[in-house]
Amino acid sequence: MTQQGASKAVAELERLGYAERLPDPHDARIRRVTLTSRGHEAVTAARHARAAQEEHLRQRFGTAAVQRREVRPPR
Template sequence: MHQPLDPRDLDTGSLALFVGFAATDAVRAELASQGFGDLRMSHGYVFQHLIDAQPTISDLAQKLGMTQQGASKAIAELERLGYTERLPDPRDARIRRVAFTRRGREAVTAARQARERLEARLRERFGATAFDAGRALLVDLLDELGGTPAVRRRAVRPPQ
């Protein structure tokens, strides 16, 4: 058995970040077992903008706070992996829009289900009351630190 951390050994931001990394690793391991092992955490920043829209590369670059070249490179990689495709705009065939492929939509569904199973496992392990109180505190911290609007808009950016 491993030795637990003393909560005083880490500041709150680092602790929350490390919990997030560990949760992400658990979800990624489950995704890998389902055939989505080529997905990386950075792909999630792009995926969030494809859930409810089919943006252009320019739109994605602006939302991700990166150059068009960087956004194009990210999409080219996701296309190569089979998660996205570029489709002509229905109103202007010169404009290309980025959309999920069937594999991309399946990956989103698999990730959502993996996160739901992780949440259920943690709720079972720590009890609903303590787990829900911990989540509520994290939401309050996010709000206090100004992160809530970006989460609501699906506009979370990678750390700079």
């Protein structure tokens, strides 16, 4: 990813309220990017959704297939 692409992505996350840029306490040239409360909630929700999806796949295809990443969508 280019620096320009990363900056655009961070700007969009800021616009949506998921991240914010804060000044570095030791270097005025640096802006630190951090998640907001909303950003942390989104990460938690995504982790829960992924865990639920993996559990669904385990029940349908078995743990071994999921671990080998051999689960394929139906054709």
